[in-house]
Amino acid sequence: MTDLDIIEKTRNRLGDKVAEIAHPAPRRIFITVEPHNLVAVVAGLKKEIGLWYLATISGVDLGDHFELLYHFGHDNGNLTIRTRIPRAQPQVESLSPVIPGSILYERELQDMFGIIINHIPDARPLVLPDGWPAENFPLRKDWTHERTPEIIPGGKK
Amino acid sequence: MKFTIPIGPQHPALKEPISLRMTVEGEVIRDADIRLGYNHRGLEKLAEQKNWIQNLYLTERICGICSHSHATCYVQGVEKLMEIEPPKRGLYIRYLVAELERIHSHLLWLGVAGHEAGFDSFFMYTWRDREVVMDLLEMISGNRVHYAINTIGGVRRDLDDGQAKKILDGLEVLKKRSEFYFKLAASEPTFVARLAGVGYLSKESAMELCAVGPTARASNVPRDVRKDDPHAVYDEVPFEVCTADSCDVLGRAVVRIKELFESFKISEFLVKNLPPGEIAVKAPKRAKPNEVLSRYEAPRGENTHYIKSNGTDKPERLKVRAPTLANYPATVEMLKNGFIADIPLIFAAIDPCICCAERTVALIEARTGEEKIVRFSDLRRLARRRDHPLVSKRNTVWPF
């Protein structure tokens, strides 16, 4: 299945749910969807073109928005579904009913960006090291790390 | 008699810190819980504070075994962002190192698998031969482990004719040795008995849980980024995707051995057809605002790097997905209802590279399977029973 086939199929079958389809490089397709359409689009694509392999979910902090990129691999390249959620209300539906393997990456998102994943099967808050302070999300741009002073054994000479 | 045993974070079977909590009944595992985070170093945050060249150094140190794969994956992406085209010769050397690294990694894995199964002689023999490929890598790059051969726009070091000849000789030696040892291993009944039927992962669950690399290929899912997404030199190189259909540890070993021979073939092709010319082009300091998704087939499976630039000399976001992380859900699935004795083997079978997986944190808990309390008297019966009906089903043939 070539890129053009996938684009055409997506346009024909899921056109009403997809906001934009970009094709920046060979074997790379970027589809933009609204957050509430995300699960439906993934389920549709899984049915239409057999998209079972979720490579990862990248989160990007864009200031007032978080951008989530769901990278899928297929037999002939890569397809990325992009969605944006507001920083004030960082919520997104879990993909795990459609793709069980997604749970890992969603927990990672919870941990690193503080995005709330609705209906995630294992809703335990993700911990960085035990005793990590709450409401600290390392990958948010406004979070900075204070270096702890190091002890020099034997003292400085 | 049901209790939880902690395996790790410091455990001889795991060379890296990870904590597995196994709920066992006698010798049978009922539930598995993996706790990561012991190796989490916060790499993605660090990457945002370093410039493009410094990040090359950083990505190389994500992992020591597949250091070249992360660096290559990153460099591929950055070259696209900067819109530069590395010269052909540079690319050939880069992917030659990549294939040699795959050979070293698979030999290492075979040795470790032997060690986990208590077959120390096999471990010693494979590691002795691994030194041959380590020498080749040291000759090409000047380093045994972190090769640092990549640079943005090509590679750092050229290859001369003498070196090319040495590589071909070394590959010839390796080929002969590996063939001999693998025949030996295949004829060792205790070893094969330990691998066959252990850690079953069906094709359906492999797909559902998004398994990658040899783990997926051993479950007959022919996924290989080098074929699916033929980047750089891989559209010119003849090779095959190796699969097995036995879905167990034996299958994973077979896939790795077959891949080893594919890698010998690819490396030979790359050395023999090395084009003349430059090895690197000059790279700009900054990259225009853009985004790129870079994929690379590391020895353990697919590496995915998502890189976003914002016009400065530092990346806006560098997202690293290592293959081991993708294989964790599958591991939990495989561990269920196995024996304690098989934990190290099953865990080793995905060739875990915890340091790769843990540039971020993840926590998995297994879905609780059917549980019943077993008394001590039942244990003996359990131990005698053949828990896996698959033991008899050996449709994966050893390649020799």
Place this chain on the structure above:
Amino acid sequence: MAVLKTLLYLLVYPGLLFLFVYSTFCEWVDRKLYARFQNRMGPTHTGRWGLLQPIADFVKLMAKEDVVPEMADKRLFTLLPIFSLAIVLTAGLLLPVWFYSAAAAPMISFPGDIIVLLYLLSLPTLVFFLAGWSSTNYFSTIGGTRVLTMLFGYEVPLFMAVLSPAILANSWRLAEIAQFYQKKPILILPNLLGFVIAVICVQAKLERTPFDIPHAETEIVGGTFTEYSGKKLAFFRLMTDIELVVSSGLVATVFLGGFPGGLWLGLLNFVIKTLFVIFFLSLIRALTSRIRVDQVVSFAWKILAPLAVLQLFIVILFKGWIL
């Protein structure tokens, strides 16, 4: 004089001191062979050819801090290493190598001593189990249960295999069995199958690869000995070495015709024959991978035990028709 002789017998030769020195030598041989099979050198820098390596290990462990875990049963935990060492030393005295006087003391050679020796060699296994159990560490506990599970597997084939030469020699006394085969060395041949079975079972008894399941390093860390350190570990290691000597001595006595030739020649015979057995044990260790505990039990009952029965049949038929 008799008292002195007995004391000498117990403490120097062939008792404590000799067994200590010879067992460390055997450990060195085993390690060296194992290393050579793996293309390595093995210990080389401790004494000449690394000969003193096991002694260095022993002394170092004796000088180390001795940690007793809080949860463990302290008395049992401390007693077990000494107890097990005593058992194997006693077993060592029963071997008929020490016949430097014709009229051996009745306490060390008597009809039925083969059975006593076999039982004395079974006891360390129970000690291992108790050691694992009393450490109250998860890994030790699992190791302990594995020890017992394995015991059910190899013990019966071992007894049956050792039985067949005894039947052929028509004696339950080790010295007599050995003498019988010294007179007619050709009769060793019918017991060849038994020899193989016995070597495999001894391998299992000594918990060496492929039967090192109770202390499988990559699975359950140190297994039964996880919590042991310092002196106690040193005793356990020494005990394992002496057990190696004694069990290979047993196999050599029963299957290879004992150790004839008085004090010095007998000693030479003993060394050569035990090293011959140890060579096989090391070879098995280097050539195999660890199997699972269920595989041990099924292997022992499905293959070793029937073969041992077959061996008994061969010997009985042989005895009936030819002798």
Place this chain on the structure above:
Amino acid sequence: MLNRLVRWSRIKSPWILHLNSGACNACDIEIVAALTPRFDVERFGVLLKATPRHADVIVATGPVTKQIKDRIIRIYEQTPDPKFVIAVGACAMSGCVYRGAYNIMGGLDQVIPVNVYVPGCPARPDAIIDGVIKLLGKL
């Protein structure tokens, strides 16, 4: 006399425990490579032990992550005296590239006392063996 014997035995029989505190695997595979035929540390009586209770020398690699800090201290306390610590690789010495990251405590010496530092990223097997020998020479 007895002291000399004990000292000799300690020099001749260092059993090591491999401890990974968040390393990138490179130093770890080099430590394992030191056990294999080409380098073969068993020549010097070095054995890789599984549990801290049996070990004399802790060979640690990697920067110390916050999560594993308590474990390292526990393992150090579990090891019976006399015990020695070798920090292998740049990470275990100072944190290397990861220095200053939010989950890193820094080098190993931030947590437990270290006897010998072996530099290198990663340290070569030869260097690791040299580190062990240097440590023993100091006894």
